[in-house]
Structures are given as C-alpha cells and as structure tokens.
Amino acid sequence: MRMDTVIIGGGLSGLSCGIALAKRGKRVTIVASGQSTMLFNGGSMELLGHIDGKAVTNPLEAIATLPQSHPYSKIGADRIAELTERAKLMLTDSGINMVGNAAANHWRITPMGVAKPAWLTLSDHLRIDDLNSLPAKRLALMCIRGYFDQPNAMLAQGLRELGFEVDTIEFTTDDITALRRSPSEMRATSLSKHLMSNNALRRVADQINTLATDADMVLLPSVLGQNDDSDIQTLQSMTNKPLRLVATLPPAVAGMRMMKQLRHYFKMLGGNYLMGDSAVSGTFEGDRLVSISTAKLADMPLKADNFVLASGSFISRGLIADYERVYEPVLGVDVDADSNPDAWTSFGVLQPQAYSRYGVATDDQLHCLKQGKPVSNLYAIGSILSGHDAVKMGDGTGVSLMTALAVNDLIIKK
Amino acid sequence: MAERMQSCNLSEHNFEQCTKCSICTTVCPVAAVTTDYPGPKQAGPDGERYRLKDPAYYDKALKLCLNCKRCEVACPSGVHIADIIQHARMRATLGKKASLRDTMLANTDLLGTMANLVAPVANATLGLSPTKLVMDSVMAIDKHRTFPAYSRQKFTTWYKRHAAKEQDAYRNHVSYFHGCYVNYNFPKLGQDLVKIMNAVGYGVHLLDKEQCCGVALIANGLYKQAKRQAHTNIDNIRKAVNTDHRTVIATSSSCTFNMRDEYPSMLGIDNADVRDNINLATRFIYNLVDEEKIKLVFKQDYKRRIAYHTACHMQRMGWQLFSIELLRMIPGLDLQVLEQECCGISGTYGFKKENYERSQAIGAALFKSIEEAQVEAVATDCETCKWQIEMSTSLPVENPISVLADALDVEATRQANGIK
Numbered sequence: 001m002r003m004d005t006v007i008i009g010g011g012l013s014g015l016s017c018g019i020a021l022a023k024r025g026k027r028v029t030i031v032a033s034g035q036s037t038m039l040f041n042g043g044s045m046e047l048l049g050h051i052d053g054k055a056v057t058n059p060l061e062a063i064a065t066l067p068q069s070h071p072y073s074k075i076g077a078d079r080i081a082e083l084t085e086r087a088k089l090m091l092t093d094s095g096i097n098m099v100g101n102a103a104a105n106h107w108r109i110t111p112m113g114v115a116k117p118a119w120l121t122l123s124d125h126l127r128i129d130d131l132n133s134l135p136a137k138r139l140a141l142m143c144i145r146g147y148f149d150q151p152n153a154m155l156a157q158g159l160r161e162l163g164f165e166v167d168t169i170e171f172t173t174d175d176i177t178a179l180r181r182s183p184s185e186m187r188a189t190s191l192s193k194h195l196m197s198n199n200a201l202r203r204v205a206d207q208i209n210t211l212a213t214d215a216d217m218v219l220l221p222s223v224l225g226q227n228d229d230s231d232i233q234t235l236q237s238m239t240n241k242p243l244r245l246v247a248t249l250p251p252a253v254a255g256m257r258m259m260k261q262l263r264h265y266f267k268m269l270g271g272n273y274l275m276g277d278s279a280v281s282g283t284f285e286g287d288r289l290v291s292i293s294t295a296k297l298a299d300m301p302l303k304a305d306n307f308v309l310a311s312g313s314f315i316s317r318g319l320i321a322d323y324e325r326v327y328e329p330v331l332g333v334d335v336d337a338d339s340n341p342d343a344w345t346s347f348g349v350l351q352p353q354a355y356s357r358y359g360v361a362t363d364d365q366l367h368c369l370k371q372g373k374p375v376s377n378l379y380a381i382g383s384i385l386s387g388h389d390a391v392k393m394g395d396g397t398g399v400s401l402m403t404a405l406a407v408n409d410l411i412i413k414k
Numbered sequence: 415m416a417e418r419m420q421s422c423n424l425s426e427h428n429f430e431q432c433t434k435c436s437i438c439t440t441v442c443p444v445a446a447v448t449t450d451y452p453g454p455k456q457a458g459p460d461g462e463r464y465r466l467k468d469p470a471y472y473d474k475a476l477k478l479c480l481n482c483k484r485c486e487v488a489c490p491s492g493v494h495i496a497d498i499i500q501h502a503r504m505r506a507t508l509g510k511k512a513s514l515r516d517t518m519l520a521n522t523d524l525l526g527t528m529a530n531l532v533a534p535v536a537n538a539t540l541g542l543s544p545t546k547l548v549m550d551s552v553m554a555i556d557k558h559r560t561f562p563a564y565s566r567q568k569f570t571t572w573y574k575r576h577a578a579k580e581q582d583a584y585r586n587h588v589s590y591f592h593g594c595y596v597n598y599n600f601p602k603l604g605q606d607l608v609k610i611m612n613a614v615g616y617g618v619h620l621l622d623k624e625q626c627c628g629v630a631l632i633a634n635g636l637y638k639q640a641k642r643q644a645h646t647n648i649d650n651i652r653k654a655v656n657t658d659h660r661t662v663i664a665t666s667s668s669c670t671f672n673m674r675d676e677y678p679s680m681l682g683i684d685n686a687d688v689r690d691n692i693n694l695a696t697r698f699i700y701n702l703v704d705e706e707k708i709k710l711v712f713k714q715d716y717k718r719r720i721a722y723h724t725a726c727h728m729q730r731m732g733w734q735l736f737s738i739e740l741l742r743m744i745p746g747l748d749l750q751v752l753e754q755e756c757c758g759i760s761g762t763y764g765f766k767k768e769n770y771e772r773s774q775a776i777g778a779a780l781f782k783s784i785e786e787a788q789v790e791a792v793a794t795d796c797e798t799c800k801w802q803i804e805m806s807t808s809l810p811v812e813n814p815i816s817v818l819a820d821a822l823d824v825e826a827t828r829q830a831n832g833i834k
Contacts, residue, residue: 001700001739034437035437035440035489184456189439251440297733300704
C-alpha cells in the first residue's frame, strides 16, 4: 500500500504532523501502538518551562539561548514564534480551546498543587496569568467522595501557598455513589462517562450551588468532558459561580479529550489511523527508507515518499534500554546516548537524569541518521528526539508540536 | 544471569508487561455503562495475580466482558488483556453446562438450518409479539431484539444451482468461507462477492466442508463443540490451500478474526501453516489492485455518501485500512470514517435479556455519531454490528463488498481484465 507519508506513532506529535499534511491534501497513515502519553496530560502545553532549574517567563526569548543540540535550535529559534501561532490554530481547528501566549508563560496547577510554567491551558481549566494578581480570592475546592486520584490536602495546601483562601468541600451524587461499587474504576475517565447526561450534571450543580456559597470561584477536579467541552459548559450554565477544572492524576480526562479531538479531526481530513498496530521493521535502499512493515498488516508493507518517526520516548517504547545499550527498536536509527550504562542515571529520582535527554540523533533538518548518514526521507519528531528534557525543562509538548509542524514544512517544500 | 532473565517475558498473554497504567480502563465500553463490571485492568492482569494464587478469587462479573478487545488495542505495553479474561472464564466454566438459551444462540448454523426450511414461518413467528414474549420470559432472549430475517434459499443452494459450474473456467481461484450469516440470512453478500471476483477473473469455490466458525460458541462457553468445528474448518482450509492452492477469503471480519487469532489463542488449535492464507475479501481485493494484478472499473454516474464503522474485531485485526482504502477507490463515493466505538452487540451478548440495556447504552455514542454524519448508509465488515446499527438507528448497513459490487461497472471491469 502506498501513501504520501507514513507516520510511526499516534500521539501529539504524530497526529499534529498528520493533520498538517492531510490538510495540504496528502495521503497520510499513522501507525499507533496503543494509546499515547497524552492520557497523562492535565490540559496544558508547555513550550519552555525551566532552564537550569529557573522558571522561564518569556519562552520565545529563552529559546534563543538554547544549545544547538536542542530540537528548537535545529528548527531555528527565529521560526518558533510563527510555529506557535500555527500550532494554536491547528488546535482550535480541532475543537481544542486553549489560552496562552508564547512570549509570556502563565502558571498551570499540577494535581499536587504546584504552580508550573505553561504556554497554553484549556480555557476551562485553572490558569494563573500573574501570581501577584490571582483570578479569585476564595476558592471552593470540590472534592468527590471516594475519588482518590486527587490528593485534596496537598492540592489545597499548594493553593493556599499561592495566596488563595481555600475551602475544601466534600460532595457526592447518586451517580458518583453508584460508581463507588467498583473502586478500581473510580477514576477521572470513568467519572466523565457517568457524568455526561444533563440530569447527572444537574445533580453535581445542585451540590455546588448548595455547598460552595462563600467562594468566588469553584474548582472541580478535571473529571468532565472526555469528548469535548460541552459537558463543562452545561455544568457552568447550571452553576451560579465561575467554574474551573483542576488537573487530576492520570489517566487524565483533559488529555483524553484533546487526543480524541485531534484524532477525529485527522480522520475528518481523510487520514488513516491504525490503532493498536505497531511498526516492526523498515526496508532501506541507499539513503532512503522505502517501506515499513507492521505487526498486523504483515505481508503488506506500507510504502511512502516520506516517513516520520514519532514513536515517543522510553515510556512509549520509541526507545528501549536493555542492560547494555539504548536503541531505537523499529528502524535501528542512531541514538544519542551514553555507551556506559552507569552514566544513564543519577541517584535520587527527582534529580536530573541523563537518560531523559537521550533520543534519536538527527541532522539540522531532523533527518534520522543511520550509521552516521542522514536518511533523506525519514524525519524524527516529538519525544523521541534527543537534546531536550520534558521533565526538567518543561519542553515536551512544545517540542512535539514545533517539530511536527517544522517537518510538515520540510515535506511540503520537497 | 538473573538480570538477563528479566528481559524475557515468561508469562502467557504478555501478562508481566502490564505497568498498571490504567489506559485500558479508559476504553472499556462495559465499564463505561455499568459498575457491575470491574473493568479490564481489575478483571484482567490485576485479578490474574490473585487467581494465580487461588482460583477461588474468580469473579463472576467477568462474564460481562464483551471480548471486544478494545483494551488490547489501547494497551501501550502489548498485554493481551481480553485473552487473560477469556481464559479465566474458560478455566472457571470448564465442565459446566451452558444453558439452553446460550446453546441455542451459539449454534447459529443449527438455528439457521432449521429456520431456512421454514423461513416464511420462522420470520413471521420470530417477529410476532407473543413469540417474542415467550422468548423473553422463557428463553431470556430480550423482546426488543429482532432476529435477522432468514432467507428462503441458502447461499450454498444458490451457489450450486446458479454459480458452481462456471467457476472452473476462470484463470485464478479462491475458496470462500461464507459463514452462517451469508448462508442463512443474507445470501446477497455472497452473491456480490462472486460477482466481483468473477468480473476480475477469479473463480469462487466453496470449501469441501464448512461449519460455523464458532465465535459464538466460544463466547457462550461451548468450548468442546467450538474445538470440533474449528478442526473441521482448519482441515478443509488446509486442503484448499495445500491441495487446490487457493487462498481462503471471507466477508465477515468476526469469522476471519476467529479463525486466524482465536483458534490458536482460545482453542489451542495450531493454524500457523495456513493462517496467512485465511484472508478478508476486502484485503485480498485491495492487494490485487495494489499489485496491479486486476482492475476495477466503476459506474460513471455513481454517487453516494456513506460512513464506515470499524468493528471492534476488525480493529483488533488491524485491517480496517484495506476496507476503507478499497471503498475510497470508488470515485463517486464520499466516505466518512467514524470514530471507533463499540456498537454493543458483540455477537450474541446483546441478544440476552440481562444484557439488553447495557448493550444499547454501550452503542449510544456510535448511534449518535451515525445519525449526525448525514449519510445514506453505513458500511461495516461485521454482520452483528449491522443488526445492532440497523435496529438502533434509521440507517441501512452494508458490507463494503456489497457497496463495491453496487458501484462496480461489471461489464467494463470484465473487459478491463480480459474476461469474456
């Protein structure tokens, strides 16, 4: 089967690149081995959060100071401003409503109540533009009885440290109580499915309106709206106070929603999305990748003019570490990683870890390298790239979006 | 050495690869609508840890699993979650007798044979409300269900009378596993396949002997009978492949998935030597076009807007691409691919009275997206999805093969392929 472009990996970067290409009329197939790490995303995109442990206020300026090995530098720091605008547009076209400014980070709130710099946040999630001017004085933190993926005490403490007055209010409804029969399923994504009907939302609104009388803003764990934001809007219309959602521990409804919206948009544009299949090998001829084979298409390889490797980092198995080496398992392309396993990690799980900067090696046009030579029609995008650190630098989602659009441009220009 | 052992996965169904990430729970259609079911993570790998210690930890709620395999498709770690659940069910029910209702529902071919003989009577009777009420109360088959209508003439009878003798004249040949649905309920689909294959120069033959693939038998715990029928089918497929040198194609995604993947994983039947030669018709035809071995010519004035629904087992097989891309070859066809959702029927599951409401609740999201898609019809490769969608929406449902046959300019195609 022949496509214009085949993308290995169906997460944020793969889908963004796929959407951009499909929009230009290209025939695109994405091979996605299961759901992606977007299910861990609490509703924000980061461009650049920290450099050497210090919070970044203006990402666009800070990006210009990054070393040449960083994916942003390979794209060209001067292009990032334009790409952020296009990324925002693509998200809006997919139905994802986010707010933010690439030249001025705002703060998102983690499930543990910590404020972290962010570029974009879903419009219905709590966002603080300026720590000296909070969006509300007194918050009602609604805590769902029997729901353990929101550490309420820590979250409330964190919010108080930011300067909010916080009332923690426990509540439940018949729908929520019924769900507690299966405690292992008492999760954000299940709650969002059981709180979809107007009646179920009305019962939540009744609780909020009765219990949260003193606050000027109501915070609800992000357990609503796994398909779009209509359930949240419905609840807001039934509630007499401004309502914001706050991220929960994963699996996260916000990430699930964004994933579904991107996937839906990609399919609308005519893209093929092969969920649950995985690329297993590639056939190279000279400096080109000719085709890839997948586990399920078996004897029918996917041929294409261009290929994009967007299979993620270690957690998504885009990279594998065994007892001797770090490698890329599908195409065997070159990897930037220390050859000595002792250098991969340092003691203390919260310390910067060398392995989180490992990834596939690319030239300045994001071509993958094989035995040191660039493969002319194979690009790498997103978390699989070396030279960035999603955990310590807060640049994971940004690298996914920016490299996806940059590679789209390279392919279109060919 | 001990370190190296860890890099090998020693467990069945990739059980040890589970990282407890809970992603499977986000796609389970059953847990989404009921709290009676503990969800794939608890029912699968988590529960298995307990069951390995003591089988008494078996939870009867596991029978609520649809075996739709969406959890396996979503798992980023390649754990065969549904297989773990199905095997736990199998161990727990081994030696126990299935109910009359389950036996009846599972024996689609026996039911079909009897019903074909008296099709007008059966159709009328099965449609009558007193009959439905008796089935509902005595048999626990839900009264809202409409049994698919039985055809007066079996596909095999039609084939022998009208198609068999001209098939040898073609250059190339395939064997067709028609399945129960084509044979007893909807011979037109089989006729459509013969029409297409003949037009591109392929003779279509039946297996020497074909029995129900047994997908419903497995679902209803009738493992012994399923195994017997599976052996018959694999033996006959083997003969078609090895002696007659014919690929075996099917029009049902569930029959195909069952014979390729469930025979070895659920019934322990080794099909490795012929598995690659059990193919889905859309994939087989797509491949022939792709390799430029055949040409398809379509009607010039053809215009239709339809939606494609990916059946759960089709997605598990990973072959929806072929049906979708084959349909996209039709110039006048505007195809909308729907977000993959479970329709809720899962073979015989939705026919059971205790599952009816759950089954409809599961399918609700799909039904809504179909009604909103502004299409004339829905295409899907699974016949039980077809019943469910036709019962629950206002739209007719067709197999992609029937859509293709309808759009095909048969005369022009025959000419393009050099067939007189």
